[in-house]
Amino acid sequence: MLTTPKWVGLQNYVKLASDEKVWKSIFNTVYLLIGVPLGMFFALILAVMMNRRIKGISIMRTIYYLPVISPIIAVSLLWQWILNKDFGLLNSWLWEWFGIAGPNWLGDPKWVKPSLILIGLWGGVGGTMVLYLAGLQSVPTTYYEAAEIDGAGAWQKFWRITVPLLTPIHFYVIVMGVIGTFQSFSQIYVLAVNGGPEYSGATVVYYIFQTAFDYFNMGYASSLAWVLGIIIFVVTLLQFRLSSKWVYQE
Amino acid sequence: MWAFLLLLSGSFLMFAPFVWTLSTSLKAHQNVFELPPKWIPNPITWDNYREVWDQSPLLYGFMNSSIIVVVVLTVGLLVSAMSAYAFGKFEFPFKGPLFLGLLGTMMIPYSVVMIPQYIGFSRLNWVDTLLPLIVPGLFGNIVTVFFLRQYLQSALPNELIEAAKIDGCGFFRIFWTIGMPIMKPAIAAQAALGFMGIWNDFLGPLIYLHTPEKQTIQVLIASMQSMYVSQSNYPMIMAAAVIAMVPVIAVFFFCQRYFIESLAISGIKG
Numbered sequence: 244m245l246t247t248p249k250w251v252g253l254q255n256y257v258k259l260a261s262d263e264k265v266w267k268s269i270f271n272t273v274y275l276l277i278g279v280p281l282g283m284f285f286a287l288i289l290a291v292m293m294n295r296r297i298k299g300i301s302i303m304r305t306i307y308y309l310p311v312i313s314p315i316i317a318v319s320l321l322w323q324w325i326l327n328k329d330f331g332l333l334n335s336w337l338w339e340w341f342g343i344a345g346p347n348w349l350g351d352p353k354w355v356k357p358s359l360i361l362i363g364l365w366g367g368v369g370g371t372m373v374l375y376l377a378g379l380q381s382v383p384t385t386y387y388e389a390a391e392i393d394g395a396g397a398w399q400k401f402w403r404i405t406v407p408l409l410t411p412i413h414f415y416v417i418v419m420g421v422i423g424t425f426q427s428f429s430q431i432y433v434l435a436v437n438g439g440p441e442y443s444g445a446t447v448v449y450y451i452f453q454t455a456f457d458y459f460n461m462g463y464a465s466s467l468a469w470v471l472g473i474i475i476f477v478v479t480l481l482q483f484r485l486s487s488k489w490v491y492q493e
Numbered sequence: 494m495w496a497f498l499l500l501l502s503g504s505f506l507m508f509a510p511f512v513w514t515l516s517t518s519l520k521a522h523q524n525v526f527e528l529p530p531k532w533i534p535n536p537i538t539w540d541n542y543r544e545v546w547d548q549s550p551l552l553y554g555f556m557n558s559s560i561i562v563v564v565v566l567t568v569g570l571l572v573s574a575m576s577a578y579a580f581g582k583f584e585f586p587f588k589g590p591l592f593l594g595l596l597g598t599m600m601i602p603y604s605v606v607m608i609p610q611y612i613g614f615s616r617l618n619w620v621d622t623l624l625p626l627i628v629p630g631l632f633g634n635i636v637t638v639f640f641l642r643q644y645l646q647s648a649l650p651n652e653l654i655e656a657a658k659i660d661g662c663g664f665f666r667i668f669w670t671i672g673m674p675i676m677k678p679a680i681a682a683q684a685a686l687g688f689m690g691i692w693n694d695f696l697g698p699l700i701y702l703h704t705p706e707k708q709t710i711q712v713l714i715a716s717m718q719s720m721y722v723s724q725s726n727y728p729m730i731m732a733a734a735v736i737a738m739v740p741v742i743a744v745f746f747f748c749q750r751y752f753i754e755s756l757a758i759s760g761i762k763g
Binding site: 289292293297303305306307309310312313314315316317318320321322323324325327329330332335339365369422425426428429432433436447448451452455456461464465468469471472475476479 | 496497499500501503504507508509510511513514517525526528529530600601602603604605607608609611612689692693695696699700711714715718719722727730731733734735737738741742745749
């Protein structure tokens with residue numbers, strides 16, 4: 244299966260630059276990053292709404308958290324069925340309630356990535372929400388009281404106190420979210436078989452996997468893996484550099 | 494009040510896919526294509542579960558996944574705890590650089606080491622055994638070490654160690670009778686996270702395990718899709734998905750406290 248390695252210099256890296264699938268998989272992966280801010284947005288709203296003592300809140304928190312712990316393979320299989328074009332739950336709801344004929348979510352190159360983002364939101368929002376909840380609990384209530392005396396409304400309190408004080412958590416969520424998205428593989432393996440229609444769902448890790456373990460082209464796959472590793476490193480480093488400009492430190 | 498209603502309807506949306514999966518898994522094949530979709534299957538049938546169980550060596554899958562989880566968690570957590578104790582409470586040469594070096598390995602994504610690691614393990618003839626998935630885990634996990642070290646520094650005062658030394662406590666005994674009990678809640682939290690990570694892991698088991706009897710539950714479930722999607726046999730696939738989810742959800746309900754705590758703590762300190 245593995246042949247003896249042969250020295251090829253930088254040939255693999257030269258080949259990468261003109262490989263259409265490399266660019267496509269990088270583009271797909273970057274596209275999926277849209278899910279990071281979207282997830283933060285919903286998670287923050289949920290956390291703010293949930294940050295109070297009402298009966299049943301802990302049950303709801305569990306429900307929102309359940310997709311986070313569920314095996315990603317099982318989750319991908321169930322979404323494959325929900326997103327089925329003709330008999331899936333989502334499209335039949337869209338038709339029943341809004342009279343919209345839903346798209347062929349996982350079969351149309353235009354819709355594969357939005358579908359993956361949607362599934363990622365469902366699967367990840369609970370985890371981010373728990374982080375924000377922990378952050379919200381450490382915001383001193385005196386800040387809000389002082390703002391109220393100064394005449395701040397609910398909206399101002401949210402934007403001027405809650406959001407800035409949570410910047411360490413925003414930062415953590417962005418860094419982890421970007422790294423996680425760059426490494427997404429399992430859901431792609433199930434939901435975009437062979438990369439999906441027109442390779443529209445393949446991520447970089449998926450292409451590395453395919454090159455190494457379907458075509459057994461270990462050298463070429465390794466060079467792509469290095470490129471991915473460097474991209475992740477540089478992006479993370481940049482984020483840390485920029486963090487001093489916007490992350491609130493006590 | 495409106496916030497509560499919004500949360501409530503949101504939680505219905507979040508929960509619906511689970512109910513829908515369960516419902517589909519209990520339907521006969523010809524009944525899944527009814528429009529509009531029915532939530533309560535009529536008739537209810539357990540045949541899908543029986544058939545999935547017969548078609549695929551799921552029992553082996555559960556066993557393999559359990560072996561990996563149990564061995565890696567018991568040995569790996571002990572090693573992580575020892576290393577966290579050493580890095581947290583002892584002085585030794587090159588401590589700082591060593592710890593930083595270990596932390597640096599966190600930045601290397603799995604996909605980068607995956608290929609050389611695979612070549613190495615295939616030289617050892619470990620492909621298609623559980624060893625490549627177990628042995629690296631036995632050396633502990635740097636994230637766990639970091640987390641436990643942070644915890645120890647605030648939870649275990651040095652005076653306590655000094656006092657034990659004066660009372661004639663040995664090196665290992667201090668770790669075992671003082672360090673470990675103090676670290677217990679943190680270890681439990683890491684065990685919960687570790688279970689989830691190992692049980693749900695997919696890429697590693699996928700590249701190393703080829704014989705169905707040697708595969709983990711996730712790999713077996715994933716291979717089922719290629720078997721049944723072409724026949725649109727969704728009840729079977731959903732039954733498989735339920736089988737894969739039930740153990741994790743059960744563990745989650747028993748140790749929910751640890752899950753949510755560990756996530757919250759690791760998030761703030763991470």
